[in-house]
Amino acid sequence: MSAHERDTHFSRRAFLVSTTGLWISAGLPRPLAAAAAQRDEAPSVLSPDEWSAVEAISERILPADETPGAKAAGCVNFIDKALASEDAAALPLYREALQALEHACDARWKKKFVDLDAARQDAMLEDLESGSLPDWGAPGASQQAFFGSVRMHTLLGFLADPRHGGNRDFIGWRTMGFPGPVHHLGGAQPDQMSGKRRFAPIWERTPPRPSQS
Amino acid sequence: MSEMKDVCVIGTGAAGGVWIDACTRAGLDVVALERGPHLGPSDFRQHDELSNVHRGTGFAPTWQDTTRDHAAQVAQLGRSTMLARCVGGGTAHWGSWCWRFREDDFEVLSSEGPVEGANLADWPISYAELAPFYDAAEARLGLAGQASANPSGPPRHGGYPNPPHPPRRATQLIAMGAKKLGLHPFPTPMAINSRPYQGRAACINGGMCANFGCPVHAKASTLAIHVPAALATGHLDLRPDTRVIELVTGKDGRVLAARTLDASGRENEVRARTFVLACGGIGSAQLLLSSRSARHPDGLANGSGLVGRNLMFHNFTFVFFELPEPSLAALGPAGMVAIDDLHPSDASRGFIRGAVLGESAESGPIWSAYKAPGYLGENTRAWGKPLKDYLRRYPYLDGMIAVGEDLPQLDNRIDLDPTHVDAEGFPLARITYESHPNDRALHDFFDARLHEIALAAGATKSWSFDTSHTKGGTGHIMGTCRMGNDPNESVVDRWCRSHEVPNLYIPDGGCFPTSGGYNPTLTIFANAARTAAHFLESIARKETA
Numbered sequence: 001m002s003a004h005e006r007d008t009h010f011s012r013r014a015f016l017v018s019t020t021g022l023w024i025s026a027g028l029p030r031p032l033a034a035a036a037a038q039r040d041e042a043p044s045v046l047s048p049d050e051w052s053a054v055e056a057i058s059e060r061i062l063p064a065d066e067t068p069g070a071k072a073a074g075c076v077n078f079i080d081k082a083l084a085s086e087d088a089a090a091l092p093l094y095r096e097a098l099q100a101l102e103h104a105c106d107a108r109w110k111k112k113f114v115d116l117d118a119a120r121q122d123a124m125l126e127d128l129e130s131g132s133l134p135d136w137g138a139p140g141a142s143q144q145a146f147f148g149s150v151r152m153h154t155l156l157g158f159l160a161d162p163r164h165g166g167n168r169d170f171i172g173w174r175t176m177g178f179p180g181p182v183h184h185l186g187g188a189q190p191d192q193m194s195g196k197r198r199f200a201p202i203w204e205r206t207p208p209r210p211s212q213s
Numbered sequence: 214m215s216e217m218k219d220v221c222v223i224g225t226g227a228a229g230g231v232w233i234d235a236c237t238r239a240g241l242d243v244v245a246l247e248r249g250p251h252l253g254p255s256d257f258r259q260h261d262e263l264s265n266v267h268r269g270t271g272f273a274p275t276w277q278d279t280t281r282d283h284a285a286q287v288a289q290l291g292r293s294t295m296l297a298r299c300v301g302g303g304t305a306h307w308g309s310w311c312w313r314f315r316e317d318d319f320e321v322l323s324s325e326g327p328v329e330g331a332n333l334a335d336w337p338i339s340y341a342e343l344a345p346f347y348d349a350a351e352a353r354l355g356l357a358g359q360a361s362a363n364p365s366g367p368p369r370h371g372g373y374p375n376p377p378h379p380p381r382r383a384t385q386l387i388a389m390g391a392k393k394l395g396l397h398p399f400p401t402p403m404a405i406n407s408r409p410y411q412g413r414a415a416c417i418n419g420g421m422c423a424n425f426g427c428p429v430h431a432k433a434s435t436l437a438i439h440v441p442a443a444l445a446t447g448h449l450d451l452r453p454d455t456r457v458i459e460l461v462t463g464k465d466g467r468v469l470a471a472r473t474l475d476a477s478g479r480e481n482e483v484r485a486r487t488f489v490l491a492c493g494g495i496g497s498a499q500l501l502l503s504s505r506s507a508r509h510p511d512g513l514a515n516g517s518g519l520v521g522r523n524l525m526f527h528n529f530t531f532v533f534f535e536l537p538e539p540s541l542a543a544l545g546p547a548g549m550v551a552i553d554d555l556h557p558s559d560a561s562r563g564f565i566r567g568a569v570l571g572e573s574a575e576s577g578p579i580w581s582a583y584k585a586p587g588y589l590g591e592n593t594r595a596w597g598k599p600l601k602d603y604l605r606r607y608p609y610l611d612g613m614i615a616v617g618e619d620l621p622q623l624d625n626r627i628d629l630d631p632t633h634v635d636a637e638g639f640p641l642a643r644i645t646y647e648s649h650p651n652d653r654a655l656h657d658f659f660d661a662r663l664h665e666i667a668l669a670a671g672a673t674k675s676w677s678f679d680t681s682h683t684k685g686g687t688g689h690i691m692g693t694c695r696m697g698n699d700p701n702e703s704v705v706d707r708w709c710r711s712h713e714v715p716n717l718y719i720p721d722g723g724c725f726p727t728s729g730g731y732n733p734t735l736t737i738f739a740n741a742a743r744t745a746a747h748f749l750e751s752i753a754r755k756e757t758a
Contacts (some may be wrong), residue, residue, distance in 0.1 A: 061596045062604075069601070086268060122597065129594070151596055158604075159578040160263035176607040178578045179543055181261065183428045187417025188544040190379035195541055 014189045041077045041165075045091060049112075052097050054079055056114045058154040060121050068171050070154050078157030078166030079150075090149055097146035100138035101128065107135065170203040177201075218450070221471055221485035223457050226302020227734050228721040229491035230435025231700065231741035232748075237448040239749045244450040244483055245440075246473060248326030248492075249273075249298030251453040252305065253436075257426030262577040265306070265424045272297035272306050272426075278495075280644045288643045290633055294495060295424065295688045300453055301436025303493065303688045304315075304734065308423030309404040309432050309545040311356050312569065312731035313347045313739075315367045316340040317558065321727040325558065325565050331620035331649055332523055334726040337698045337707035338743075340367055346739035346746075354433035357407035362399030365553040375407045383540035383611035384549045387572050389477045390670030391552050401551040401571050404433035404735075413437060421577065422547040432546075458639060460504040460513055460717070461490065467716045468513075474637060487716045487748070494524065494723040498627040499642045501694070507649075514694075514711040514719070519704050521627040523692035524644070525728040528617035528652045531573060532663035533584055533610060534672035540611040544734065547616070548572030555662060556730055564654035568617035568662065568730040575728070581607050584689075587676045612678075613666060615659035618730035620649045621692050623664045689733050690697055694723035709744040720744045 043051045057077070058070035070076075083091045101124070105113045109120060116124065127133045131143045157166030159173070161181070167173060173180060180202030182188055192199040219241035222229045229245065235244045249272075273296050279288035297306045317324050318538040319336040327333060348370065357375040377400035380388070391398040405422065408415045416431040430437040454476040461482070463469040470482040490497045498521040502512040512520055548571045549582040556567035585603045593599050625647065629640035648656075660677055667675040685726035697703025700712035709720040720741045722733050729736070 062601055063597060064602060065598060067601075086270070125596070126594070129596075154581045155600075156263060156267065156579060159582055160267075161261040163261075164263055172604075173578060175601065176578050176581070176604045178607060181419070181421065182544060183417060183419030183421065184258070187419050189418070193379055193381040193541055194385070194420060195382045195539060195546045199541075199544060 005142055041074065043080050045088075046076075046080045046094075048095070049102075051076055051080060052114045053098050053102070053112075054094070054150065056121065057125065057150050058157070059202075060118065061133055061151050061154040062158055063118070067175055070158055072168065073158050073171035074166045074168040075154045075157030077168075078160065078164055079153045081165040082153060082156070087153070093141045093146055093149060096138035096141035097143070100136050100141065101133075103137050104133045104135070170201075173201070215470075215482055215484050218242050218485040219481055220244075220487045220489060221246065222489040222491060223435055223471060224248075224302060224491035224493065224496065224721065225300050225440060225451075226297075226491060226493060226721070227304050227435060227437055227737040228741040229489065230304065230439035231738055232489045232491065232718075232745045233449060234435075234718065234743035235742065235749060237443040237446040238447065239752075241447075241749075242448050242450070243443065244452065244485060245443075246455045246457055246483060247300050247302075247451070247453045248456045248496075249300070249453065249610050251300040251451070252426060253428070254428045254430060257428045260425055260578045262421075262618060266577065267579055269295070271424075272299055275636060277633070277635060278642045278644055279633050280646070282645070282647045284624060284645060284733060285724050288630060288633075288645070290641075293644060294690070296493065297688075298493065298508050299436075300692055301426075301434045301438055304434035305436050306424050307432075307434070307688065307734055308732070309660065309734075310547065310551075310571065311351065311354065311358075311368050311402045311404050311477035311735040312729075313344075313369070314340065314729040314731060315365065315556075318727065318729040318731075320341075321566070325560075328565065328620060328649075328651060330622060330650070331651065332623050333620065333693065334697060334702070336726050337696055337703075337740045338740075339492050343736070343739050343743060344369070346436075346743045347735065349742060350735055350738040351402075353438065354404040354735075355406050355410040355413065356402050356404055357400075358402030359400050361399070362551050363551070364397045365556045370461065373402060375410055375641075377544055378405070378407045378418075379404065380549055381469070381541045381545045382538065383536060383542055384538055384545075384572055386538075386540075386670045387611070387613065387666065388550045390668070391550075391666050393669045394665065396552050396554045396666070398550050398552050401547075401549055403546060403549075405546045406431045406433075411438075416546055418545045420543045420545065428644035444488075456637075457492075457500060458503065458637075460490070460500065462504075462506060462508065462513065462714065466508070466714060468714055470558070478637070487718070490717065490719045491721045493721050494693045495627050495642050497721055497723050498693040499629065501638065502627075502629050514704055514714050516713050519695055519702060521693050522623050522625070523621035523695055523726075524620050524625040524627055524646060525621055525689075525691040525725070527645065527689040527691075527728055527730075527733075528568070528615075528619045528648065528656050530568070530615040530616075530617060530656050530659045530663060531612060531678035531680060532660060532667060532675055533573075533587065533612040534667035534670070534675035535588075535609050536611060537604060537606045537609070537671055537673060541608075542576055542611050552666065555659070562654075562658055563671055564651045564658065566618040566620070566651070566730060567654065568615040568655065568659050569732075570613060570659065570666070573612035573614040576610065576612060577605065578604075581610060584610075584676075584678055587678055588674070613663045614687075615656075615663060616730055616732055617652065617655045617659060619652045621695075621727060622647075622649055625692075627693050641670045689722070689728070691722045691725040691728050691733060694719045694721075695726050697726060704752060708747045709740070710748075 055076035281288040630643040
């Protein structure tokens with residue numbers, strides 16, 4: 001399949017697998033503004049409404065179930081800081097697509113996205129993912145590019161090191177059972193590698209950061 | 214007017230680092246120009262998966278390139294390579310699997326015969342000629358492994374300097390599964406200290422090897438070994454954050470100077486008697502093609518028209534799987550068991566050449582999350598509850614990889630993008646690459662074998678990871694400055710000296726005529742030592758003459 005065919009005729013799988021195509025990020029990263037903002041869980045580039053909508057979308061992508069989800073992990077804070085720095089090129093996509101999504105919610109349900117119940121939010125996101133929301137009001141921001149970006153950003157906010165503003169209290173790493181950066185924890189011994197002795201994860205070694213929300 | 218150095222080395226990765234080390238040890242005054250910064254363990258401790266795996270900002274924050282499948286397409290802007298721009302180059306963040314090419318890897322054309330659409334060639338050197346330099350490279354890098362355990366390996370004398378690393382659980386399971394299939398798994402030879410060695414620490418089993426700098430220098434690199442040794446001689450003028458924009462030739466056809474830009478954008482000229490271009494298969498070709506003059510209208514050292522052509526990346530096949538017990542994949546160095554029984558070429562399989570198989574490098578959470586759609590399948594949405602449940606399977610996941618030989622093709626190439634420029638206004642490297650039918654057949658064969666091994670290891674589920682949409686998703690960049698005896702068919706001679714420019718050497722991975730189905734870096738190290746030794750001998754001969 002040529003690149004052109006892939007771009008115009010992608011399968012759902014190709015769309016989701018691709019980390020380079022529809023996932024929109026900045027070509028040239030800016031200096032780490034996030035480093036300064038990581039502890040600040042107030043919006044830096046998203047408006048309060050945009051923040052709430054992105055937070056609600058992220059929570060559907062990684063919902064709370066028997067363990068906390070994207071909202072508790074602070075994924076929206078990660079996204080806000082990324083859009084303020086390394087991924088600033090994706091901010092217009094977010095802006096336009098969020099506005100169009102709100103129009104679509106209003107047209108279908110007469111409600112804002114955050115006020116829909118989980119099933120209706122999921123229905124909107126399924127349409128967004130397949131690019132089938134009618135009367136999409138953001139020609140420059142494709143539904144699929146936006147969904148792919150929020151999905152990837154949510155995963156990154158859940159799983160990147162907490163210093164980037166998400167993964168609060170190691171919620172993402174706890175979910176996965178990833179023990180943390182092992183070299184920061186003194187390394188591992190051969191009996192831990194073979195499974196004879198347990199390797200204690202980072203959240204058992206450092207007190208979790210008090211929640212700031 | 215700058216002072217005249219004996220040798221100017223451009224790039225400080227495997228090839229450049231070896232040349233810097235060899236020349237300074239021989240008492241020559243060397244200036245080394247490195248485009249990136251001089252990072253070290255304290256910087257590496259600040260790196261994480263977001264910076265190094267996802268964003269690529271740890272080692273190449275401003276890298277951009279353009280890619281396309283073939284010449285009829287317009288190349289798209291992106292970041293497609295895993296280059297490291299820093300002192301140490303790719304050796305700062307390599308996975309450190311260290312293979313010797315086999316005897317037949319040096320004579321692919323004569324052993325296979327011509328293949329339609331491919332530009333096969335023999336190397337101008339043999340395994341026997343390179344073997345002593347493999348010995349020396351293994352000793353210098355402190356390889357850990359079990360030397361005689363590879364049933365497909367070339368003949369060798371002696372063992373590795375260090376014993377194998379202790380296995381993680383998944384490594385043991387893969388080895389057991391492979392044995393059930395009649396295969397002969399063995400510890401992957403790695404340039405990571407399994408015990409303290411020559412002043413460097415032993416590995417602390419922290420994971421995060423490939424794509425990361427080692428926080429304790431247990432992983433061998435020119436950053437940890439060759440550059441410090443050269444600095445200690447007092448003969449090295451190391452200039453990080455210095456970009457070479459052009460090689461300037463004089464009336465006699467020799468390189469006169471390297472034009473450079475420093476970090477503040479100031480232009481300078483560096484003069485030397487001999488120039489060593491070691492920027493890797495992309496960077497070296499890019500610089501030669503950028504060094505155009507009336508005498509060299511198609512770029513320097515490019516009378517053959519082959520600079521940038523025959524680009525090879527290797528053919529990567531990934532299979533991931535779910536084990537019935539924890540893989541402990543986050544602990545210990547990169548994949549620790551290899552299988553090479555299936556490597557020797559056998560045309561009856563429907564393709565020529567082969568691949569080495571191994572447990573894939575350890576997998577962090579973000580990289581693991583990329584794989585969710587493959588695990589969940591096309592009919593399950595890869596978000597919501599299914600995605601979260603997939604993440605919870607992380608402790609049980611592991612993977613294997615096949616590093617397959619891709620055939621050289623003339624139209625697979627690096628050239629200068631006609632449209633896109635970098636921040637300083639210079640054309641980006643344009644990557645044109647499409648797999649040969651042989652590459653695809655090889656991929657499919659090894660994909661099936663990896664699934665079989667996973668199943669035999671007890672995997673309850675295995676799935677392929679499609680990399681067909683990526684280009685050069687690897688640091689294995691080869692072929693763009695082919696080495697050979699015929700100036701019409703190659704860019705450099707058997708000593709990696711330009712056929713056209715007598716004081717210019719290009720000893721990096723670009724010189725490989727064919728790619729072998731093995732990670733290339735040990736061969737780059739050995740070949741660089743071979744060519745540097747020849748250069749030093751030729752100088753000594755001149756002095757005594």
